[in-house]
Amino acid sequence: MMDGNGNGPTKSSASPGDREQAEQFGRYLGLFPLLAIVLRSISLARQSTIEKKTLPLRPPFNAEFVLYLLLPREEMEVVSGDLIEGYGTVLERFDKRRADIWFYKQVVGSLLPLLRRALLRIGTLVWLGRILRRLVPNVGFALEVAHDRHSVRIR
């Protein structure tokens, strides 16, 4: 320290009380980094919670596409809506990866009954077609003749 005339360092006149206070202040200063880390981690946790809540409900594309292939048009929206509702709950509780796994599980579990129904529908159509062909053997020929007549009339 310099004296009033600028003659170099002089003896410190700090009392022991002042020194104690300075040491205490130093200790508090040392706590600042720790406090900063704690505050930062709290803000990150809050941010991740907000992100989780505002995540768009986007289930795995492939799994949803399988549903679209197997379901009739009127049921598509309803079934995928039900699954997305459950997906949102799982996403809120866990994370996206686990929610995706849950969604895949639901779709795989539904494959068998949906495939069976689709095959039954196709089978019924084939069966009806066969019966019709037996009942009206020349139905294709009759249709062709009718079409030809119609086109001749147009000409």
Place this chain on the structure above:
Amino acid sequence: MKKPSNYIGEFEELVLLAILSQGDNAYGVTIRQALEEATARSISIGSLYTTLSRLEDKGLVESWVGGPTAERGGRAKKHYKVKGSAQSLLREVQAARQRLKDLETIGGI
């Protein structure tokens, strides 16, 4: 109007009872939850909707599509209601079951 069928399977009966238990809030998710809680087994959404459409075909259940909601990603809900004919059918099934139970008691089994 479709004529109601007079035969229902075990799972169809459970689905009808689940719809009745949910009252006005009977749609896919709630029906499935009620079934899973009651039977303590996992029900796939595919088998539930297959059964619901079969019940509709039999004329036992009626449905209507509600408005889209944000929690479902903008998709609509389909609500279900058990028709009066289905309720009387359920009562018949219960009565038949009771009669068989009585016969079993008479037989001393």
